[in-house]
Amino acid sequence: MCALQRHAIAWSPPANDDTLLSYVSNMLWSALSVTHYRSIWPIVVLICTSVAAVAYAWAARVPSKSICKFVMLYILLWVLCAILTGEDHGSSLIIDGRPSSAASATFQTNLFDRIAYRTAHFFGIASFIFSFTLSPQFQHVYKHTNNVTLASYKHALHYFKQQRPLMMHKAATFELHEYWGGVDSSDGLRHWDLLMGDRVDSMLSQFRSHPAFDDFKIEKDKCVMLDFFVRNCFPVPPVLRTWHDSADSFVRDLREGRAVPKGAAWPAYLKFCHLTQGRMDSVRRLRDAGWVKSSMPQLDLFARAMWAAHAVDSDRTFADEGNKLTDSLIPGAAVQAEFVGLSRELKVLVLWGHAYVAYSMQDRGVITRDGFIEMGPPGWPYADQMPQPLSTLPSLAWLEVEGHLPNVWLLAETAALAMGIDQVRIDIFVAKGVPTSVSVNEISLTSGIPYFFHHEWISRLWAEGHAHARTYPRSPAGTRIYEQRASDPTAPMPNKAAALAGLRRMWAWRKAASANISYLYAGCPRA
Known part of the structure; x- marks a missing residue:
């Protein structure tokens, strides 16, 4: 910008x-x-x-x-x-x-x-x-549209006042990795887009000053992101195979049935490492071997098109700067196992190590930590229903009754702590009936999710925290965030004690629930 x-x-x-x-x-x-x-x-x-x-x-x-x-x-x-x-x-x-x-x-x-x-x-x-629609000025006009918008605005304001003291307390002890600096806190009081633009500008400036400062790959490269979470023992669906050599090699393995290893369960998900924006539409569900074989003509075209594609984020005000970052990525593909029993994907916004809200893609609703949900229509960033207790909705009450949300909040917060990041969206899979099975899907540094009237307040919280947090210097020089390892007692990592505490709690859940953790926790320290 x-x-x-x-x-x-x-x-x-x-x-x-x-x-x-x-x-x-x-x-x-x-x-x-x-x-x-x-x-x-x-x-x-x-x-x-x-x-x-x-x-x-x-x-x-x-x-x-x-x-x-x-x-x-x-x-x-x-x-x-x-x-x-x-x-x-x-x-x-x-x-x-x-x-x-x-x-x-x-x-x-x-x-x-x-x-x-x-x-x-x-x-x-x-x-x-x-x-325009996410600006504080628009929100302050639009809130008077009807009783629903006014109630939604009042709930967002009340929730901000309720959560702010807790968040500022966490910010005061938060170790902010120096890579995530460069945010102009005064701009955050005015517009969410400005803060995200500051973030992208800062990442581009650092990358131009030194090519080794490519920490943005922790989000912009799906394979790097998945490797970071697996290495640090976060629960994620297993990554079955990755490719970085050529589109021909990948398509050949796909055609000859080698993309999904023998013995691995179907279905699996095909993802392209260098394409993270939703508008690129680069993820496909591989149902079974027969479906892959019958769909191979289109899969061939799709795979080659995605391999050659460059990520384009034209919907955002910082598109030029963001595209310059993603232009540096090496094309690649990955096949990942399906998350068993997926019931919801919750996109959790974490500020200063505190999970603030979650957005349910299936329900088009914002879930807050006071037990409420605000639901809106597709294509419009504001609620069209009154805020209502989550427990009163038969289709969603299980999230609260079965105890999923505390686990969702902890997983999202632990991931943010390990990255030492001030603001991030962590997308988490949830399975009904198995609250301990929460798993990370992906993350976003520049979330475009509609958080309704919360946008003004999350901008303020993001900005205000920069006056309280401590800077964690890059050490040793050149170590990228995505190279950090929590299980290595000598390796540097911001908020390491808090991140390890969160990971140990998650390991304890899965052990108590007799979950199948062999694929993920081999070599990880136990609780």
Whole structure:
């Protein structure tokens, strides 16, 4: 994000006691300030040509009614062009192997979402819409829409006040790895996107200064991420095989039945190491050997397309900087075992080693630690139902009754502690009836999950914590975060004692539950 944009948004007043008119102008200014300008040329052309046509018609004394009809028809033609030629979310190959919880499953199966996505991307306003709707200024206007939005806002504010003292207490003892510095805390009081932009800018700056500072791979490279979690004894579905040599080698193993080792259980998941953004739609479920064989023509095309693809994060205001990081990644693929009994995937936001909220992909809802859930529609980042106790929903009460959530919170917090990271999203698999089986799926450093009215408050908490946390220096020089090892008593790691304590508690659960831990904990210290 350029300096001019940062300066512009810094001058937009914070959302506190401004008038309604001031709020409206500020939220427009804030969103425009962080928009990826080069992508919005279609909407600029549409607006400029429309204004020019109206001015010409007005000068020619064309009746106002005729001018309005012309403008409406002109805009409609542009929108129709966007719908017909716009870009879809994800890949159109091997659709029947796409995981049901994938973002592309929503954007391609829901007609309204598909039209909205195509239109927004055609006009280059996707990042503007994302930034606009998540700005504090927009939230302070939108909360007055109806009783549901007002109740949702009040719950988010009450929850922030409840959790803040606990989080600041944790921040005071938190060891922040120096790699995660470079966040401008004052910007965080204004916009979530600014903090994430600061994070991406900092990672890019460090990588340019020294190629060894590629710690961003702990998220941007799935294979590096999985290796970190397995090496540090976190529960993850087993990684069966990985490839980094060539697409030909990988496709050959896939065709000849060697991608999934003999004796391994089906189904398995095909993932591409260098593609982590949801819009890349790079994960496919391999049902069984017969399905792989019959689907090989499309799988071949899909695998080669994904191997050659470069990660593109065009939905975000920091797309250019993020793409420069991912351009450095080496293509690769991995086949991972399926998580048995998957009932929910909870995307947990962790700030300063404290799990704040979780988002359920299947339910489109934000779960808070006070026992409530706020549920919203797909494609809109705010709730459309009143906050309600989790225990009152038959489809979700088991999460609380069976005791899953304490385990989810602990796993997410322990992962964040081991990375010494101030803000991260940890995606966790949960199996109904087996609360001790929680496992890490993946992580995100720049989460685009809709946390509803919580966005303003998580921005403040993220920013405020930087005034309290202690910096953990990189030691020895050049050691990447993803190379750290908790089980080595001599190896450096931020928050090591707390991370080990969390891991030991998880090992104790699985041992008490007689879980099959042989594949994961061989060589790991016991509780």
